[in-house]
Amino acid sequence: MGMAMMTDVNSNSEMRTALVGAGMISPFHLRAWRASGIKVVAVCDVDREKAEARAQEFGIERVYDDPADMFADGGFELVDIAASVGAHAPMTRMAADHGIHVMLQKPMTETVAEAEALIADVGDRVRFMIHENYRFRPHYMTVRDWIDEGRIGDVRHIGIMCRGQGLCPREGQEPFLVERQPYLKGFKRNLVFETMIHHLDVLRAIAGPLKVVAARLNRLAEGLPGEDTASILMERADGLIATADGCICAPGYPDLHGDRLEVIGTKGTIMMDYNTVFVVGDEASKIEVDLIGRYQECFDTTIAAFVAGVVNGTSFETDRLDNLETLRLMESVYRAAGVEVVDL
Numbered sequence: 001m002g003m004a005m006m007t008d009v010n011s012n013s014e015m016r017t018a019l020v021g022a023g024m025i026s027p028f029h030l031r032a033w034r035a036s037g038i039k040v041v042a043v044c045d046v047d048r049e050k051a052e053a054r055a056q057e058f059g060i061e062r063v064y065d066d067p068a069d070m071f072a073d074g075g076f077e078l079v080d081i082a083a084s085v086g087a088h089a090p091m092t093r094m095a096a097d098h099g100i101h102v103m104l105q106k107p108m109t110e111t112v113a114e115a116e117a118l119i120a121d122v123g124d125r126v127r128f129m130i131h132e133n134y135r136f137r138p139h140y141m142t143v144r145d146w147i148d149e150g151r152i153g154d155v156r157h158i159g160i161m162c163r164g165q166g167l168c169p170r171e172g173q174e175p176f177l178v179e180r181q182p183y184l185k186g187f188k189r190n191l192v193f194e195t196m197i198h199h200l201d202v203l204r205a206i207a208g209p210l211k212v213v214a215a216r217l218n219r220l221a222e223g224l225p226g227e228d229t230a231s232i233l234m235e236r237a238d239g240l241i242a243t244a245d246g247c248i249c250a251p252g253y254p255d256l257h258g259d260r261l262e263v264i265g266t267k268g269t270i271m272m273d274y275n276t277v278f279v280v281g282d283e284a285s286k287i288e289v290d291l292i293g294r295y296q297e298c299f300d301t302t303i304a305a306f307v308a309g310v311v312n313g314t315s316f317e318t319d320r321l322d323n324l325e326t327l328r329l330m331e332s333v334y335r336a337a338g339v340e341v342v343d344l
Contacts, residue, residue: 015307016076018042019060020067020091021083021105022050024180029082029131030058032299036307038078044070045083067091071098078103078310080303082131084183085110089118092128101127103306107197108323112331119320129306129316130323133298134198135205136305139289142277143261143270147206151279152265158207158242160199164257167221167228167249175221176255177248190226192217192333195257196246200333201318201326203234203242206263210234210242210329215336220249232333 017038019029022045033040042062045051055063064070071094081091082105089109095102102122108130109115122128134140147155166177178184187194204210212234217227232244248257261272269280278286302318309316316322334340 015078015310016041017078017080018044018070018076018100019054020044020070020079020081020087022047022054023082023084025105026054026082027057028296028299029080029303030054030060031296032303033080034058035300036303038303038307041076042070042073067094071095071100074098077101078306080131081105089114092118093121096122096125096128099126101310103129103131103303104320106130106132106201106323107193107330108320108327112324112327115320115324115327119324122320127310127316128320129309130318130320131302131306132198132201132318132323132326133302135202135318136298136301137291138294138297139272139275139277139291140202140261141301142287142289143263143272144206146270146277146279147263147265151268152263152270153267155207155263155265156240157264158203158240159262160203160242160244161260162196162199162246162248162257163250163253163260164248164255165251165253166255166257167224168251169222178224184224184226187224187226189334189339190224191228191246191248192230192232192330193226195248196230196232196244196333197326197330199244199246199259200232200329201323202261203244204326204329205317207236207240207242209325210236212329212332212336215333217334217337217339220247227339230333230337232336234329 015038017033017040019040022043040060043051043055043060044064044067046065048065051063078101079095080103085107088104092102092104109118167175214233216231218229219227221228228249229247234242258274263270271278271280275289275291276286
């Protein structure tokens with residue numbers, strides 16, 4: 001088909017959206033669209049039963065199992081692509097061909113080369129933002145706000161860690177994360193690509209551009225091709241050191257991983273320990289975040305930022321060009337660990 005013109009919008013009331021992908025994360029997206037005031041007019045999934053279930057749950061009128069049909073029927077200016085990673089590039093290209101602004105679930109694509117080609121193909125035909133919501137989670141936002149307020153001065157050193165037992169064996173059952181995400185059985189890359197890409201993005205949000213110095217990956221779980229353990233050493237051009245360490249086969253931790261973050265500045269140190277944030281030595285500053293109760297918040301914030309950027313013509317914090325740098329950092333971890341970067 002011919003190249004479509006970018007859709008112009010001037011207010012929330014003029015916009016409608018469609019959702020591609022009706023999997024386990026889609027209810028969080030749909031609640032966020034509801035909170036934004038934007039009507040979701042269509043939902044599409046190759047598994048039509050999933051699409052129909054979401055449509056019934058959220059009162060969505062149109063249901064599709066073929067995205068080409070959905071885009072051909074039109075009637076929306078935005079699309080939220082929350083499908084599996086292999087569908088990300090073709091769905092984004094299809095949206096751009098129809099002049100539809102794109103919010104795309106992380107990771108953008110399986111490889112940096114694919115992401116670069118996608119960005120080049122889309123160009124400036126439509127607005128294009130990546131749904132990378134970790135930096136907008138409330139405990140991380142607290143850390144970022146405190147840094148911006150100058151509580152610890154200039155950032156000089158950062159360490160982040162994630163721990164979970166989601167891949168630990170369970171008697172008579174699959175490991176929790178395998179039961180929840182069966183595709184992990186075939187994934188050649190796991191922890192860094194699936195999970196720690198979030199942590200790398202947070203480090204970039206705090207420290208700016210980083211370069212991987214060294215990385216080591218390991219597999220503690222049995223029978224899975226992808227890594228579940230990683231230690232990563234990074235540096236900034238001025239000598240700042242950042243580290244990221246993860247393990248999702250760590251007995252005793254929650255099934256879903258929790259995080260620790262320490263940011264050392266010229267005047268103080270911020271510690272985030274799972275749901276608690278405080279300035280070291282000033283325990284009166286401690287706040288506790290209800291991570292489960294406020295989990296929806298990061299989806300609401302991300303989608304609201306997308307809508308504001310489209311309406312106002314302003315930049316996205318997680319624009320596709322910014323997220324490309326996170327992808328490059330993630331891919332360089334595998335290279336530093338001696339792992340060939342190939343398709344999943």
